[in-house]
Amino acid sequence: xxxxxxxxxxxxxxxxxxxxxxxxxxxxxxxxxxxxxxxxxxxxxxxxxxxxxxxxxxxxxxxxxxxxxxxxxxxxxxxxxxxxxxxxxxxxxxxxxxxxxxxxxxxxxxxxxxxxxxxxxxxxxxxxxxxxxxxxxxxxxxxxxxxxxxxxxxxxxxxxxxxxxxxxxxxxxxxxxxxxxxxxxxxxxxxxxxxxxxxxxxxxxxxxxxxxxxxxxxxxxxxxxxxxxxxxxxxxxxxxxxxxxxxxxxxxxxxxxxxxxxxxxxxxxxxxxxxxxxxxxxxxxxxxxxxxxxxxxxxxxxxxxxxxxxxxx
Numbered sequence: 001x002x003x004x005x006x007x008x009x010x011x012x013x014x015x016x017x018x019x020x021x022x023x024x025x026x027x028x029x030x031x032x033x034x035x036x037x038x039x040x041x042x043x044x045x046x047x048x049x050x051x052x053x054x055x056x057x058x059x060x061x062x063x064x065x066x067x068x069x070x071x072x073x074x075x076x077x078x079x080x081x082x083x084x085x086x087x088x089x090x091x092x093x094x095x096x097x098x099x100x101x102x103x104x105x106x107x108x109x110x111x112x113x114x115x116x117x118x119x120x121x122x123x124x125x126x127x128x129x130x131x132x133x134x135x136x137x138x139x140x141x142x143x144x145x146x147x148x149x150x151x152x153x154x155x156x157x158x159x160x161x162x163x164x165x166x167x168x169x170x171x172x173x174x175x176x177x178x179x180x181x182x183x184x185x186x187x188x189x190x191x192x193x194x195x196x197x198x199x200x201x202x203x204x205x206x207x208x209x210x211x212x213x214x215x216x217x218x219x220x221x222x223x224x225x226x227x228x229x230x231x232x233x234x235x236x237x238x239x240x241x242x243x244x245x246x247x248x249x250x251x252x253x254x255x256x257x258x259x260x261x262x263x264x265x266x267x268x269x270x271x272x273x274x275x276x277x278x279x280x281x282x283x284x285x286x287x288x289x290x291x292x293x294x295x296x297x298x299x300x301x302x303x304x305x306x307x308x309x310x311x312x313x
Contacts, residue, residue, distance in 0.1 A: 050292070057285035066282075073286035083287065086258075086265040092177055093266065094245045100187040101241045102234055108188045109196035110222060125197070132190040140254045143183045144170070147255070170256050173263040180251060180264060192237055199233040200226060232306075239302045246295050267291055 057073055059066045077083055112124045131139075146152040147169035154166040169179045203226065211221045249268030252258055258265035258273070267287060275284035 053285045054289055056281055057289045059282045061281040062279070069282065073282045074290075076283060077286060077290065080270075082262045082265055083267065083270050085262045086267045086270045089177060089252075089264060090245065090266050093181060094242055096181045097241050097245060098238055101189075101192055101237045104187045105189060105192035105237075106196050106230070106234070109193050109200060110226065113197060113200040114218070125194075128188055128193050129190040136250065137254065139184065140251060144255050147179050171260050173260055176256060176260065176264050180255060183251065183255070195233050195237060196230060199230045203229050235302065235306055239299065242298050243295050246291055246298070 056066070058068060058070055060069045060072070061067075108128065112121055112128075115121050115124070144151075148154075149166075149168045149171075153169065157163060157165050167175070170176055207225060208221065211225055216224070245266075247268055249266050249272055252264045252266055252269055253272070256264045258269050268291065271284045271287040271291070274280045274287060278284075
């Protein structure tokens, strides 16, 4: 007698496996149906515009229609003085803000974490987190008033006897970029602070207590224990900062419109003006494609660097 009975050429265990798979599919299919609207929305409002923008970068588009021009839009990138200046400004903004994000929020998080009173820690967290609910546009508008000719900064300088230093901060080519990076001083963003603070809380208390017993000073404990264990949070914030400034243009748009001249222009703002002011959709799409590739390269490099360090550990 055969080990298994055969039904229509198939063994009983095979039929059993098929029935189990069908039952599993029947139970999980409603979950896939719940996710389907999200997938459709992503395809329509994210992937389709991205693919269409990439194809548009090879075309010249105006009110009469579109014409395929190949790499002509990309060749224009190298002769556009406004775009070249915008990439220099972007490099300055990115480097400055990376230096800020690995220092100021970290220092504040460590200082608050070292407080012995849990109540004090709680209220200081509230102080630094509350600004998150304020719209960024409102904050930028306040700083624009601060930098205006009759704004708060010039009033303060005049009040302390430094009236000779007053100027139109956003209208001076020599200082406009410094004015932009000093926006949001002292640069302790609530999200960045919370990420560092959560990393500090994740450190085992036994490790910190052992360092205290060994006689390690506060600075030695920070340098030898806390800082190395906070590297994942630091890498995450560096990546998020680079990606944010590669795609962002709200700050120079609201503060200076890219001026004076092109002194505060950034690639995202150059793309915005090419599409919305010059109606040059093909060239604007080419700039957008380059920015997408830069974001992709930065992300891949960060992931590979993280994996290589994890493997070394």
